[in-house]
Amino acid sequence: MKSGSARSTHRSGPAFRWPLYLGYRPVKRLFTIGYEHSTAGAFFDALAQAGVGLLVDVRAVAASRRPGFSKRQLAAGLDEHGIGYVHLQKLGTPKEGRLAARSGHAEEMLRIFERHLKAPEAQHELDELTAFAKASITRPGRPLCLLCYERDPAHCHRQRLADELHARIGLKVEHLFCAPV
Numbered sequence: 001m002k003s004g005s006a007r008s009t010h011r012s013g014p015a016f017r018w019p020l021y022l023g024y025r026p027v028k029r030l031f032t033i034g035y036e037h038s039t040a041g042a043f044f045d046a047l048a049q050a051g052v053g054l055l056v057d058v059r060a061v062a063a064s065r066r067p068g069f070s071k072r073q074l075a076a077g078l079d080e081h082g083i084g085y086v087h088l089q090k091l092g093t094p095k096e097g098r099l100a101a102r103s104g105h106a107e108e109m110l111r112i113f114e115r116h117l118k119a120p121e122a123q124h125e126l127d128e129l130t131a132f133a134k135a136s137i138t139r140p141g142r143p144l145c146l147l148c149y150e151r152d153p154a155h156c157h158r159q160r161l162a163d164e165l166h167a168r169i170g171l172k173v174e175h176l177f178c179a180p181v
Contacts, residue, residue: 028137030171031145032158038151038178040068044081046178053142054084056129058158059149060092086132090125091117092148093157106155113157126164133165151177 031050035043047055055078062071075085093101097112116122136144150156153175162173 028169028171029143030133030136030162030165030173031143031176032147032153032156032162032173033145033176033178034148034151034153034156034158035064035066035069035178036149036151037180038066039181040066040073040077042178042181043068044077046176047078047083047145048081050145050174050176051141051143052083052145053139054086054132054136054144055147056132056144057085057087057147058091058129058161059087059147060089060094060098062087062089064149088125088129090119090121091129091157091161097157101150101155109155110157110160113160117160126161129161130165130168133171134169137169137171145176151180 031052033043033046055074057071057074062074064070068074068077071087078085093109093113094116097109097116100106100108100112117126133144136142146158146161148156148158150158153159153162162171165171166173
C-alpha cells in the first residue's frame with residue numbers, strides 16, 4: 001500500500017480523548033467484603049483479584065478469633081499483597097448493635113448504628129472515609145474496600161456506609177465474597 005493512500009483512524013492531540021469521545025466515563029468503584037466463613041488466603045485472593053488498593057476496616061473492635069483477621073495480622077497480610085490498611089474504629093457498630101446482630105436482629109443493629117452514625121466522632125470518620133474514597137478515584141484501578149465480619153452485606157453496617165459513599169460521591173458499590181471454608 002502506498003504511503004498516504006489509506007485513511008488513518010488514529011486521532012491524537014490535546015482536544016481528543018478517545019474514551020470521552022465515545023461517551024465513556026470510568027466507573028468509580030467501591031468494594032465491600034466480609035470474612036465470615038473464610039480463610040485468610042481466600043480473603044486476600046478476593047481482594048487481589050479485584051485490584052483493591054486500600055482496605056478500610058470498619059469494625060469497632062479490630063480483633064478476631066479467625067486466624068489472620070486481627071488488626072496486626074491483617075495489616076501485615078495486606079502489606080504482603082500491596083494493599084494499604086486503615087482502621088476507622090468510630091465507624092464500627094457499637095457493642096449493643098453487635099449483640100443485636102449476633103442474636104439475629106439485623107434490623108435492630110442497623111437502627112442502633114444509624115443513631116451511632118450521628119455522633120460527632122462517627123461523622124468525623126465518615127468524612128475521613130469520604131476523603132479516602134475520593135483519593136481512590138484519582139488512582140485508577142486501585143479502588144477502596146470496606147471490611148467487616150458479616151458475609152452478607154444486607155446484615156452488616158458496611159452496606160449503610162457504602163450507600164453513604166454512593167450518595168456523597170457516586171461510587172458504584174460491588175460486594176466481594178470469599179470462597180467459604
